[in-house]
Amino acid sequence: xTDHTDAQxxxxxxxxxxxxxxxxxxxxxxxxxxxxxxxxxxxxVFGAKRPxxxxxxxxxxxxxxxxxxIMLATHLTRRGAGGRVTYLDRSQAAMRIARARAEAxxxxxxxxxxxxxxxxxxxxxxxxxxxxxxxxxxxxxEPEAGLAALEGVLAAGGGMGLMxxxxxxxxxxxxxxxxxxxxxxPEEAPAGRLDVGRRVMRHLPESNWLxxxxxxxxxxxxxxxGLYDLLLNPRDRAFTVFRFAALxxxxxxxxxxxxxxxxxxxATWLPDPKLRARAATLPPxxxxxxxxxxxxxxxxxxxxxxxxxxxxxxADPMDPRAVPVxxxxxxxxxxxxxxxxxxxxxxxxxLRAVVPLPPQAPAxxxxxxxxxxxxxxxxxxAERGMGAEKFRRAWGQxxxxxxxxxxxxxxxPSD
Numbered sequence: 050x051t052d053h054t055d056a057q058x059x060x061x062x063x064x065x066x067x068x069x070x071x072x073x074x075x076x077x078x079x080x081x082x083x084x085x086x087x088x089x090x091x092x093x094v095f096g097a098k099r100p101x102x103x104x105x106x107x108x109x110x111x112x113x114x115x116x117x118x119i120m121l122a123t124h125l126t127r128r129g130a131g132g133r134v135t136y137l138d139r140s141q142a143a144m145r146i147a148r149a150r151a152e153a154x155x156x157x158x159x160x161x162x163x164x165x166x167x168x169x170x171x172x173x174x175x176x177x178x179x180x181x182x183x184x185x186x187x188x189x190x191e192p193e194a195g196l197a198a199l200e201g202v203l204a205a206g207g208g209m210g211l212m213x214x215x216x217x218x219x220x221x222x223x224x225x226x227x228x229x230x231x232x233x234x235p236e237e238a239p240a241g242r243l244d245v246g247r248r249v250m251r252h253l254p255e256s257n258w259l260x261x262x263x264x265x266x267x268x269x270x271x272x273x274x275g276l277y278d279l280l281l282n283p284r285d286r287a288f289t290v291f292r293f294a295a296l297x298x299x300x301x302x303x304x305x306x307x308x309x310x311x312x313x314x315x316a317t318w319l320p321d322p323k324l325r326a327r328a329a330t331l332p333p334x335x336x337x338x339x340x341x342x343x344x345x346x347x348x349x350x351x352x353x354x355x356x357x358x359x360x361x362x363x364a365d366p367m368d369p370r371a372v373p374v375x376x377x378x379x380x381x382x383x384x385x386x387x388x389x390x391x392x393x394x395x396x397x398x399x400l401r402a403v404v405p406l407p408p409q410a411p412a413x414x415x416x417x418x419x420x421x422x423x424x425x426x427x428x429x430x431a432e433r434g435m436g437a438e439k440f441r442r443a444w445g446q447x448x449x450x451x452x453x454x455x456x457x458x459x460x461x462p463s464d
Contacts, residue, residue, distance in 0.1 A: 052190050057235045057283040062113075062140040063273040064239040070114040070407070071453075072149035081377060083308040083351050084210025085109070085181040087124035088376050088458055093306045093353040094179060094208035096363035097371070097459035105132030108177040110166045110199060111185030112136040115147030116211045117210075122156045135160045135174060166195050175202030183351075186296070187286040193299045200356075202301040208305060208355040213296075216287035217341060218348030218398065221259030223287075225249070225280050235283035242281050243273055243309035250276070264348040264398045290338040293350050298357075304334070305361050310352040311404070311453035312397045313337040318344055346398045364459050366448045367441065369424035372460040373417045373448070380414030384458060387411055395454050404450050409435070409443035419460060 062139060070080075083089060085107075091097055109118040118136045125132040136159055138144055151159050164172060166185060180199050186192040195428065197211060197266060200410055233245035250268060259268075267275030288296065290313075297303055307313040315328040315336050341347050355361055364371055375383070387393050392405045409430075416426055423444065430440045451457040 054235065054284045055190060059139060061239055061277060061282065062144045062289050065243070065277045066114050066140060066143040066146055067274045067278045068114055068116065069253050069272040069274040070116070070146055070150065072146065072153045075119075075153040077149050078396065079123055080116045080120060082116065083455070084212065084353060085121045085179075086376065087121060088460070089353070089455065090121075090179055090208075090210070090372060091310075091461045092363070092458040093308075094210070094355065094361075095206075095461065096361050097363055097461050098362075099462055100462045101128060101130050101460075105109065105130070105175045105179070106175070106204070107132070107134045107179045107181065108137060108175065108199075109134060110137050110169075110180060110182045112138045112147055112181075113140070113143050114183070114362055115143075115150045116432070117181045117429060118147060118159055119150050119154065119156070119181055122151065123154060123413070125158060126156060127218060133160060135162060135177070137162045137164055137166065137169075137172075137174075139163060139165045139395045146344065147457050153381070160228065166198050169198040169202055176204035176207070177202055178207045180207070180209045182209060188213065188282065189289065190284075192243055192286070192296055196296060196300045196302070200302060202355075206359055208353055208361075209302070210353050212349050212351045214285065214287040215341065215347040215350045216289060217344075218264040218346045219287055220345075221257060222279060223285075224257065225253070225259050226282070226285065229281055230460050232295055233281070235281075239277065239281075243277055246281050248277055250280075264346050288350060290334060290350065291342050293352070294334045296454065297354055301356055301358060302354045303357040304337075305353045305355045307337060308353070309395075309453060309455045311395070312344070312347075313324075313340045315339040315343060317402050334436050344397070344400055345401055348398070366452070366459060367445060369422060369427070372420065372422045373423065373426070374419045374458055374460040375414075375417055376456055376458050378456065380417045384411045402454075406450055407446040408442045409440070410447045410450075413444055413445070413447050414457070417457070420458045 107121055112118045120135050122134045136147060144163060146160060180203055182199055186195050189195040229249060230244055233242040267279045311317050316325050318340060319325050319328060328336060331339060387406060392403050394401050394403050404453060416429055427437055427440050448457055
């Protein structure tokens, strides 16, 4: 199903492909993020149990200018175990940029398809082991129809990485959107609307809530595409945790993990023991909703999701055969952030969470190389005089502290 607003959205992304990207920048850096980081998929979607040698087919639905597709295709290429990424988007302008980025990297494992995710039932694509859909469902006439189309091409046992807008952290956005809809109605040409948007932002009253919101900077340093997407988008819904869970339920899906789990744990933000005890009695989605309401700064929800009928059982981090892996930052670099008291602080859109670590954590983190098993690490530290029981206790505490912040995960089996 499409409507007049859908045509306005299509015109927007042809005029201002989002996010703004220059293929020349591929020589300088790889854009990294969640979801769809391959190590995250291995762990949060497949529980570090799906052998990396298995064929891997991924769909990036609504791929835009290519961040997710380029990152995942690059990770698969580096792994050398095969696998392909199908990029799907209806914006020719966005696809041209994404393809140029892929060419700049020499990527040959991306298949390019022009179309909408609502077209999926008739495109003959799939099934896919993993589906990325970021920043798309909240712009559709019927998000439920879009999610159903994605679920229809998801392989058995597969999962999705989804991103939708969240309301509390976008405080001020919808007020400005309302103002711009009056001054520059969506029926007008995109260029004229953008000019009005720029003028309003130059003279935004000091009392406007958007001036106080530091959870995103698209309207400040995201170029024309960033300002337009944030403030002039003709259809923009935001989902609370409960609304997001309800949307997933319409397709038989559920959250396997929010990114990052620690942020969605109300105990992180409730130092009062009595309040923590009350929060602990709530079911999982209610705890996540409580955290969302407490912090007030979540502007998006990023989650890995699976079918509710296919619950996930993750690998045991205490299994001697388990292989710890740093998600991105090497252990030696992460250790530099550990404070003298043994804690490490993480920022979530400016909100600070302090995570305590055991004294042995720095040495353990520096020994994680993505190939050593837990048994290998235990043997290594035994040579250094650390008893097995002490090592296992320290490793368990280290993993329990850093897994919820998505820093230390487990690698999949190599065969």
